[in-house]
Amino acid sequence: MKIILASASERRRELLNKMGWEFEVLPSGKEEKITKEEPWEAVMELAEQKASDIAGQIRGDALVIGADTIVVRNGRFMGKPKDKKEAEQMIRELSGAAHQVYTGVCLIRAGNGTPEKKTFYEKTDVLFYPMTEQEIRDYIATEEPFDKAGAYAIQGTCAKYIQGISGDYNNVVGLPVARLYQELKTWAFRN
């Protein structure tokens, strides 16, 4: 079955590529709206919005994958930083502390048959070493933070500040490919 990734994220595309799956990219242009308060509900809601938007536009059988990632520190949701100042604030809050990364994934089987939907999320705890103000400024200067939730890329040069994680690493990059593969396997058996 044709797989469609309803996301503009380069990292998600790279992860799917690395898994050896063939897919098309059709990013959802719909404005995202969070109505839920709990992070796991919010990422699943956003993933569903993206997947539904694309599933409504396509013809023929396809599996649409929507995904959304947020960083949570002390109950505060962190999306992508608007500017340098906000990026600095985010990194300063993450420095020397633990936070959570949630990625919600929504799979919609769209097309001619009965539509089917499955939504799930993965949570990963991430612990940062303490960073000096100079290190924070140097990291912002790499420009790596600007299109990333929480203003950092675990797979980038920020790796040297990350003491450890608990959970799926690729979930922090932006897509829990292991869980996704397990879910797709179940679908393949059913269909």
Next chain:
Amino acid sequence: MKIILASASERRRELLNKMGWEFEVLPSGKEEKITKEEPWEAVMELAEQKASDIAGQIRGDALVIGADTIVVRNGRFMGKPKDKKEAEQMIRELSGAAHQVYTGVCLIRAGNGTPEKKTFYEKTDVLFYPMTEQEIRDYIATEEPFDKAGAYAIQGTCAKYIQGISGDYNNVVGLPVARLYQELKTWAFRN
């Protein structure tokens, strides 16, 4: 100060490169000998053997980095598989279970001044989803397992079988760059 990586591992080279550090590669050709029984002692011992070998060969001030990684499951040490059969056995043992990855790192300041040495290790727990016999055979067929301790690459296509980890991800790839960066920072302040 000049940094020398005393390892032939392409993954370690890539990780150091990604951190933006300049270094030379001088792999130690000395035969490795484990005399210790505990995994953390064994990886530190092997890292020291590699670093000492290279430190003894160079002239001028330099910081030599030696490293060694082993995978431990049920108390059994797993190095690189000798052949397809051993790779299959290793993956079969890791499937659906948790194991530990230890990387030992030895830093030796060699050259004109007083030699200084620092050795440490990092441990990461890794949990595999259960794999079918077909999945194990398919994974071995990618040839990814053959030059890796424990017969898998967490950064490769094996990612889809890894449910989660606890600890440093890059430690599983082969070099705990975050801890290494923190240690080098301390040295830089001292010297």
